Amino acid sequence: MSNGGLLQKAIEQQSHEGGDTVIVADVTEPRGAGTTSGSMKQGAGLGVVALLLSWVVSSPGIQSDYAFAGAIPIVLFAASFYLVWNAVGRKQTAVIAVVYILLAASPYAAMSLSSGEITITESELSDDATQITLTIRESGALFGSSADSADISITYNGDNVYDSTVSFSIDREDGFGEYGEITLTVAEWYQGNAADDASYIVTVNFDSSSDSMELQSNHLQRTIDDVKSATAGAMGTGSECSDSKDSCIIGVALKSWSGLDAIGDNPPGGLPHADYTAQATLYYDSTAAISYPTVTVVNGVAEWDSNSGEYGGGSAFVGDDGSELPLPGSVDSFELNTKYIPIEDWDQGYGCYYFTVEVTQSSPWSDDSVVSHISYYEYTEEGGETNGNPTNEAWTSVTSCDD
Numbered sequence: 001m002s003n004g005g006l007l008q009k010a011i012e013q014q015s016h017e018g019g020d021t022v023i024v025a026d027v028t029e030p031r032g033a034g035t036t037s038g039s040m041k042q043g044a045g046l047g048v049v050a051l052l053l054s055w056v057v058s059s060p061g062i063q064s065d066y067a068f069a070g071a072i073p074i075v076l077f078a079a080s081f082y083l084v085w086n087a088v089g090r091k092q093t094a095v096i097a098v099v100y101i102l103l104a105a106s107p108y109a110a111m112s113l114s115s116g117e118i119t120i121t122e123s124e125l126s127d128d129a130t131q132i133t134l135t136i137r138e139s140g141a142l143f144g145s146s147a148d149s150a151d152i153s154i155t156y157n158g159d160n161v162y163d164s165t166v167s168f169s170i171d172r173e174d175g176f177g178e179y180g181e182i183t184l185t186v187a188e189w190y191q192g193n194a195a196d197d198a199s200y201i202v203t204v205n206f207d208s209s210s211d212s213m214e215l216q217s218n219h220l221q222r223t224i225d226d227v228k229s230a231t232a233g234a235m236g237t238g239s240e241c242s243d244s245k246d247s248c249i250i251g252v253a254l255k256s257w258s259g260l261d262a263i264g265d266n267p268p269g270g271l272p273h274a275d276y277t278a279q280a281t282l283y284y285d286s287t288a289a290i291s292y293p294t295v296t297v298v299n300g301v302a303e304w305d306s307n308s309g310e311y312g313g314g315s316a317f318v319g320d321d322g323s324e325l326p327l328p329g330s331v332d333s334f335e336l337n338t339k340y341i342p343i344e345d346w347d348q349g350y351g352c353y354y355f356t357v358e359v360t361q362s363s364p365w366s367d368d369s370v371v372s373h374i375s376y377y378e379y380t381e382e383g384g385e386t387n388g389n390p391t392n393e394a395w396t397s398v399t400s401c402d403d
Helices: 005-016 033-058 060-065 069-089 093-114
Strands: 119-127 131-139 149-156 158-166 172-173 176-185 200-206 210-213 226-235 247-258 276-284 285-290 294-300 302-303 315-317 324-327 329-334 338-342 351-359 372-387 389-398
Touching: 033 069, 069 093, 119 200, 131 210, 149 176, 149 315, 172 389, 200 302, 210 247, 226 351, 226 389, 247 351, 247 372, 294 324
Parallel strands: 119 210, 226 372, 247 389
Antiparallel strands: 119 131, 131 176, 149 158, 149 200, 172 176, 200 210, 226 247, 247 324, 247 338, 276 285, 276 294, 276 351, 294 302, 302 315, 329 338, 351 372, 372 389
């Protein structure tokens, strides 16, 4: 039977059976519909989180302290955009992009219309150590503040020591943005050495914003509270000695230390910005064997009258590498690594000598009180005898001249 016959037969059989023809359609949900709905919800959720974070990090204070925090909501907005864009079949790209840009920018725009916040970003000591300059930046204000003055206060160890109103404006600009400067004269508010438990805090109030900073302690350590003194005997041999001695004292080298009190017998800590005067004297009994010229130290530079080379070169640097200040004489010594004062300039005979260093400072660094130190030395003959004379001499440190 042909194909056409079979088809005809089937049609006839259906017509004989009667009734309506029922057509059943198998309808399935389009693939990916559930995933699209989930992506839309996830994208919307990320968008809300990003918007909330944007309001937080748009605060000028947060921007100043955590400059890179603004990248977090941007990343979240980007992820949210991608999920929502996919959920709508990657259509209407421009519309969605504009909406997201407006959402991301709105917190910053709102903050920009309000007054900005200031941040003290830097404190710099002048070359002569007399002034500290504060660098102050303003963030968050679209048009900047119109105020022309700022209120300054400084506390030391928690107590207020300075209040002033100064002319100030954000009137400078560099690669980091706009800023202003305020200069403070240290002598106007210095109260004592800065320390971990006694810091200087400066606060600046400008327009409706305020910021505080702890000033650098090494800039504000100016008061001498410990002094040390020491001498060393310069040794000669052979022809340098009289009375056929094998070794002898041919001079004495002097040095001092002035600075911060140290633990035990350690030398004082260096104070590179301290201003003071030092008077050094080597005594024999009550007689001044050596009266060293008065040394004046200003901002790490020590100067004195060298008397044409009798007392070294007349200047030295002190403080940066420690508190030691050599007090040189006129004769070089390789062994002592300094210049010593020859014995003929001070010899008072054998016995006990003592070396004093007295340091004074004027207000406000101190109250003109004297900080001093005394060290003691025995100048003696010793050793075996040649032709009835001792063969050696010694310069020995002792605890006092009463021993």
